[in-house]
Amino acid sequence: MNNKKGIIIKQISNLYTVKVEDKEYDSRARGKFYIDNVTPLVGDQVIIDIKNKYILEILPRKNSLSRPSIANVDACIIISSVKEPKLDLNLLDKLLTIVINEKVEPIICFTKLDLLSDEELKEINFLIDYYQKIGIKTFTNTNLKLLIKAIKNKVIVLTGQSGAGKSTLLNKLDESFNIKTNKISKALGRGVHTTRHVELFSYKESLIADTPGFSSLDINKLTNEEIKNTFPEFKVNCQFKDCNHINEKKCQVKKDLEDNIILKSRYNNYLKFVREK
Ligand SMILES: Nc1nc2c(ncn2[C@@H]2O[C@H](COP(=O)(O)OP(=O)(O)OP(=O)(O)O)[C@@H](O)[C@H]2O)c(=O)[nH]1
Ligand SMILES: [Mg+2]
Ligand SMILES: [Zn+2]
Known part of the structure; x- marks a missing residue:
């Protein structure tokens, strides 16, 4: 039997690396896929x-x-640098929305806390508490034990800005990955896309993908309803069941916002996402 079941762990142009048990095969895709307009994906x-x-x-x-x-992802770790490149809550919330909408478990990992003053650190700890409170696993790259526990037996993808520290984190998990990392560009104040392709690495019983960092993406494909449903803290009882939490009266979300129960940046990002479209 030449036919086996495997998983695509790497793609470089039209060459796919397929892992079958513990062997790897560099293979090509059958022409039929191009005719049917389906592209095999990592995962x-x-x-x-x-x-x-x-x-x-x-x-x-x-x-x-x-x-x-990437396909068949169980969880996505959103790597969010708090400095160099500076904290981007709009991007973080956007990635959360996209990931949650795909029914992928979101995990936040903040990096570069070592570059913060005590005062700035307080603000980040406040954010960590908030995201945890709304039910999203949130970690820092200084406490890897918790993170490792959260990714056990899963297919994981790392995402986040270029220069945020994705490849560095993977190398911390396993030195033998030896993934190229880069200093962030002083001139641009951001990374320069050191990682150029998606690849799944075996880590214990997990498969974990480093990805090229991206600095912009859109959520145009999502409906306003879908966007709304990706905000766990909006699942409260408003007067209207289909409340959009924008102009409606007796809106519990807006009350929670006034009472500082809902984070201002989260609500403002929600408004931006539904209006940007
Ligand atoms: N001070 C500090 N520097 C860090 C930390 N994590 C990563 N870095 C540095 O940030 C720079 C960029 O890290 P990378 O791991 O290459 O970033 P990346 O997210 O993989 O970037 P792309 O591959 O371009 O998407 C490197 O110089 C790292 O050494 C951290 O927690 N603290
Ligand atoms: Mg990288
Ligand atoms: Zn409402």
Whole structure:
């Protein structure tokens, strides 16, 4: 039997690396996929002909994320630098919305807390508490034990701004990954996209993907309803069941906002997301 089931762990142009048990095969995709307009993605479960090194079939996907493109993700770690590049709550909330909408578990990991003053650190700790309170696992890259526990037996993707410390975090998990990292550009004040392709690394019983950092992406594909549903703290009882929490009267979300129960930046980002479209 030449046909085996495996998982695509790397793609560089039209060459796919498929992992079958503990062996890896560099293979190509069958022409049929191009005709059908389906592209195999990293994370895809596939049937591969290991003799001729062809991907024959893509098994049904649980989910898929784009930019970076990856399929069948259990959890996504959003790496959020608090300085150099500076904290970007708009990007963090946007990534949370996209990830939650795809039914992927979101995990936040803040990095570079060592660069903060005590005063700034207080603000970050406040944020960490907030995101935890609304039910999102939130960590820092200084306490990896908790993070490691959260990713056990899962297919994980790292995402976040270029220069945020994604590759550095992976190397911290396992030195043998030896992934190239880079100083952030002093001139640009941000990273310069050191990581150029998506690749799944085996870490204990998990598969974990480093990705090229991206600095912009849109949520145009989502409806306002979908966007609203990705904010866990909005699941409160407003007068109207279909309340959009914008202009409605007796809106509990707006009351929680006034009472500082809901974070201002979260609410403002929500407004931006529904209006940007
Ligand atoms: N001070 C400090 N520097 C860090 C920390 N984490 C990462 N860095 C540094 O930040 C720079 C960028 O880190 P990378 O790991 O290359 O960032 P990346 O997210 O992989 O960036 P791209 O591959 O471009 O998307 C490197 O110089 C790291 O040494 C941290 O917690 N504290
Ligand atoms: Mg990188
Ligand atoms: Zn409301």
